[in-house]
Amino acid sequence: TGVPKAILTGEAHLVADAERIIEEMGIRADDIQLAAIPLSHSYGIGNLLMPLLLQGTSMVLRDAFVPKQLMLDARAFHARVFPGVPYMFGYFAANPPPEGWPACLQLVISAGAPLEAHVSQAFREQFGIKIHSFYGASEAGGIAYDAGDTATPAGSVGTPMTGVTIVVRPDEDAPPGSGRVFLKSTSVAFGYAAADNEDDCPFQEGGYLTGDFGHLDASGRLILTGRVSTAVNVAGRKVHPAEVERVLRSMDGIDDVCVLAAPDVRRGQQILACIVSRRQPTVLEVRRFCAAHLAPHKIPRAIVFLPSLPTTSRGKTDRTHLIALALKQLEEDVT
Incomplete structure (x- = not known):
């Protein structure tokens, strides 16, 4: 997606984001999480590292995603929370564990890439568990979360998280009925370490202009419809x-x-x-x-x-x- 950029994020931004994630997702201090996503990425920082630092939420850490080992870890450590990416859930839906899904592993979260409806549906039909979509950005932390237990429309990433204001701005390149997603929250970073073009900077008016197109439906859910650059x-x-x-x-x-x-x-x-x-x-x-x-x-x-x-x-x-x-x-x- 281009040359990597260093983001200037302060302690207050990280704390605000983590507190929002902990509250909205119901991550408890006595929970044990399965850490199968990289801790060096914003998803791993917000969902795994910061809950550990703020409230002592433990994690079972592995070097890579090994499906069989992950299931063994869940049972051995009684893990309740599994933040993953769509590929992982697609794998389990297509290759169900012989012993079934661990009964303790109840809070399943997907971020990092779009969760397709057929993957979510197949996983729920196989294990009886809803995958909760989570939408965020390295520049802004958590943006929207699907906390409900019912099926959601294709492209839905849930409703804006507490303290996050989303505005869909008109954009001539957006798909019909959509615009570009702009947001404000206390977890939006200061900006990039080196901005090449200030006129094109996505950090605007105290908020962040994402690279995503979308719209808000009648229920207030954010529906993503495409990327600006694709x-x-x-x-x-x-x-x-x-x-x-x-x-x-x-x-x-x-x-x-x-x-x-x-x-x-x-x-x-x-x-x-x-x-x-x-x-x-x-x-x-x-x-x-x-x-x-x-x-x-x-x-x-x-x-x-x-x-x-x-x-x-x-x-x-x-x-x-x-x-x-x-x-x-x-x-x-x-x-």
Whole structure:
């Protein structure tokens, strides 16, 4: 997503964020958490390190996500809280532990990447446990949280956390009915250590302008609809990958999908759909399905089928690796 930036965050910001997380999520001092996410990232700092420092909440720390070991740890230490990323929950839904889900592990939180509805639904059907979506940013701490026990609409990340004010600002590049998410809270950082362009700085008016598009529904839930930086320019017409991904995920047999921009000699960029599917539909079937739901310029011109989507250590789709894999496969298909 670009060159890494150092964020100037003060002690008061970290404490305010942690207190908000502890209160909203109901993390107790006597809880034991499973630490399968990196402690060096803001998610791990806010949900694991700060509760430990502020109220002594213990954690079971491992070097990496090892599903079998995580289940053993949960039972051995009677862990109640598991902050994870969507990949982890997708894995467990597809590969249920032989002994079942540990009865003690009741508070399950997902952040770091979008939690797709089919993953949340499959996990709940398998284990009877709701995954609670959590939305935040390194620059601003926790923003929204889904504390309820009922299913939520696709793209929902819950309601604004206590003390967080969200405003959806108009943006001409946003998908229809959406805008750019702006927020204010006591956990918004001072800014970046070195800001190259002050005019384009997201720290504005005492708040933070995220790189996400979204809207607030009638129930006050924040629905994310795409990213600012991911729009694909197809012959001068912008296409938001999230819109194409939503359509493809509604197609029977599609397990996962990521839509990217790929080079195109005539159009500058083209829509590339990377699909994971057990049913293995044909390229023609995929295009016909898209044609029934999307404008012609939004239909993927390049489609590749992969056994899985590569992910980073944070559980996000590794787009750099994915585009390399996809382009290589397209070249092989041509030859």
